[in-house]
Amino acid sequence: MHNFEFVKPSSIADAVKALAAEGAQPLSGGQTLLPTMKQRLAAPEVLVSLTGIAEMQGVCMGEGGLHVGAATPHAVVAREAAPSYPALAALAGGIGDPAVRNRGTIGGSVANNDPAACYPAAVLASGATVVTDRRRIAADDYFQGMFTTALEEGEFITQVIFPVPQAAAYVKFNQPASRFALTAVFVARFADGVRVAVTGASNNGVFRWEEAEAALSADFSTAAISGLSVSDADMISDLHGSAAYRANLVKVLTGRAVNAAH
Amino acid sequence: MPKDTGIGASTKRREDVRFLTGRGVYTDDLSLFGQAHAVMVRSSVAHGRIVSIDTAAAESMPGVLAVFTGEDFKDVGGNPAGWLINSRDGTPMREPKRPVLAHGKVRHVGDAYAAVIAETYAQAKDAAQVLADATVIEELPAIVDMRAAVADASNRVHDEIPDNLCFDWGWIEDNRAAVDAAMKAAPHVVTLELTNNRLVPNAMEPRASIGEYFPGTGDYKLTTTSQNPHLTRLLVCAFVMGIPENKLQVVAPDVGGGFGSKIYHYGEEALVLAAAKRLGRPVRWTAERTESFLSDAHGRDHVTKIELGCTKEGDILAIRTETLANVGAYLSNFSTATPTFLHGTLMAGPYKVPHVYVNVKTVFTNTAPVDAYRGAGRPEATYSIERVIDKMCRELGLDPFEVRRRNLLTPDQFPYTTPVGLVYDTGNYQATLDKAVELADVAGFEARRAESAKRGKLRGMGLSTWIEACGIAPSHLVGVLGSRVGLYDAATVRVNATGTISVMTGAHSHGQGHETVFPQIVAEKLGIPETSVEIVHGDTAKIPFGMGSYGSRSLAVAGSAMDRALDKIIAKGKKIAAHMLEAAEGDITFADGKFSVAGTDKAKSFGEIAFSAYVPHNYPLETLEPGLEETAFYDPANFTYPAGAYICEVEVDAETGKVDVVAFTAADDFGNVMNPLIVEGQVHGGVGQGIGQALCENTSYDENGQLLTGSYMDYAMPRADDVPFYTVDHSCATPCTHNPLGVKGCGEAGAIGSPPAVVNAVIDALHSGGHTHVTHIDMPVSPNRVWQAINA
């Protein structure tokens, strides 16, 4: 790891200022960034910790749904979102291990947009809003391919607002080594339709399986998707799963999520 | 009534108190005054010619004290292979020099070609990067696949070895024609091609070494993560650096696991010693996890074709195998023994098979060296045999349990000489099989299968009846087999004046629990409390000699040496007692910690004898020496032959291909058991590693020789939820006939016997679901592979 400056602002306004510095980068739970720095693959000059900002912490119901502060650790979401949005809480509780869940945060995860991360599926399937220091971004506009988002230089997430569906479930199939999602599916049923988001599978990062959404919106049952097929054209193929295997998982897991949704 | 002390008691591991409270002292925990830090500079290409290394920029970096390259070691020796194997045509194996630092060529990703020593770790690390950038390596095509390595003679890992072959070994070559004839005559022949997947050992503690040099005396000290410090001393002194053996002390303090990978001497150990001498300061090096993946000796990596000739009723008539074994880029110390004498000699399994022939071609590739890893050769043999028998059962519609019973050796057949050169001394393979069948409730399996089906799961059951040769090993046998060292062990029992005891043992505990078990034996024999006994190990300056711990040899060999030394202590005690009690030595008996004059109530306690030995006020010094300390070297008459039966039950999710091991039963014969708790722990760990190999672990290099599974993000270690609650039994014991403790060794058993049980269970599950076209899936039987097999 190379040397760096460390600042820990206590307000969003101060964080904005700190992040304006040359070579500054936000640090949240550090579960991705610190290993990268240790491997000398990243060498930010200034780390701006976002974990000391009260406005960016915690889970509560509010305008537009469930508000989750960007610096809220997974373990807190797993605990505190359980009554209001159980599928989201279950997702958070299934990330990594206890150490990761007590450090890693939703903001870091959504900012990083790892193609195998869990939260992006929840954000996209819920039609959530990503709130930043300067604007509000709809989930459908936010994710732009693996490790790519709508965030601009210096922009940081302060909060994610989740509309709460009538029923939802996240079904994750673990990659055997990392236990990130080899493929995982979040199904969310709203009054006006069903949204299905898939993570871990595509070369383009998290995506919505629109055919399934249409079918499930008409009939929320596994039968509704039994005739659908998933193309493996854009699917990731690696040591842990071929493209065809992942395409299979998309369908299998969607069915299981429909069965599990409550 | 279970005992609560001594032999057979489940004494809790005393060393765990310090390990679990963070008070262990590992090599990296030591901080020495004036220490400097070494960082190795490793090749990022699998195969390349070193064109130039410009050290100037690195040398001028802040804090840099020295830079070493292969040039600095070109005149010292190479790290040798410990076993000489001859090819079928009688020619000796090819032994390329394995230098301290790569010289001329780099031969695998991670091959160290330079080292930087600096005041701090960070400075060394920075300079190592600068050095790497100032190095020109002309990349050559990588030789990764073993089949391609032998097929394409134009591309060579070592320029002087034309076909990339280390040796082409036949076992037993003289029997080849007879085996071929038996195979030809067999009514049925089953053929199976399989891969024994390459594994990274992944000891929890990475390798680390600290070199010290004392200019006043010219002494060196190496503190290192070793499973056998004496062997490291021998290799460093006699082969690599030319240091007199009495001028090097090698210490292995607490060592956090090895699984084989820390048996061997590695270049970093020579490097820190050379650097310490040059700088006159202690020099330390600790591997980063990535370095462990790239440069620890890996395990397994065989590609095998096995044929089994049998009758239609399932009597095994002949077994013939052809194996390609990967040794990687260089010969690690045991690498030539592992695929041959630890593998070929086991190819008859626990069965009466009249004809067996094994061919092993050992191949150099541009990958990390491969060597012994928990089980070493025996898992490969067991996997091949137990998988092909399972395939035979399916092809002929036979019951796998019945087929085992038909072919297993029976107790009246011991000692039994196998067609592959071993003499099994004792065993009762039917008993362990019956025990496993009972404990696994085989009778209730169909009901469980039906219950799984209700939950949409395919349930399968797999069996493996395994044997291994361990307690490595008798010097006279390993000498015939090509070993360049003897494989005995040694112990000194030092009784202090106050009756406490230090045992200096040549075994080295790096997780096995010697500190607990060895005192149990001493306590039992001398009738004193376990807590009065302390084990000293891992220091060439303190212990007489030792060949370390691997090959499930600690108790069988070093424990037996200790037992012999204890016999000498008792004999000496009798002499002292005779003197003190004014009786004839022949009249003294020793029991329950007391020396007594037979037929009288005259007695002296062990403590009184010990005290007298060090306060010999009125000793007849011509006939009785003061002191109570004895050393014994023990060289066994034979290997030991633990054996057992393993039954695995799995559930397969056919939609995703995910396999869950839902039950695992191990009935083992380890001979006499000294501490059941530790034996069970060893089986749990071994089976866990076996399940890891069967379902999770894989070491994958791409076609350019880049390690794709170089971190835990891609290398799948088994975790707690990958393994079931085990049912473990060792009640069917037939004590080893030739060592004084009657013990056989339990350290590797689980890793040897379990992989075929798991894979057989998966195949069984798939067949029950109608996927009868699946006859084999290579390990690791990952979800992706299972799904692909189903949908092929």
Ligand SMILES: Cc1cc2nc3c(=O)[nH]c(=O)nc-3n(C[C@H](O)[C@H](O)[C@H](O)COP(=O)(O)OP(=O)(O)OC[C@H]3O[C@@H](n4cnc5c(N)ncnc54)[C@H](O)[C@@H]3O)c2cc1C
């Ligand atoms: C062992 C392990 C297992 C894991 N398993 C899973 C898993 O199963 N599923 C899963 O989804 N994830 C998993 N993760 C990832 C983890 O959950 C974290 O979500 C992830 O590492 C990022 O969150 P963080 O808070 O640690 O971010 P950091 O590491 O602090 O930051 C990550 C990146 O985001 C940037 N950043 C951080 N916060 C913000 C912000 N508010 N606005 C803009 N940019 C920001 C940083 O600059 C950095 O580039 C695992 C991680 C580990 C180490």
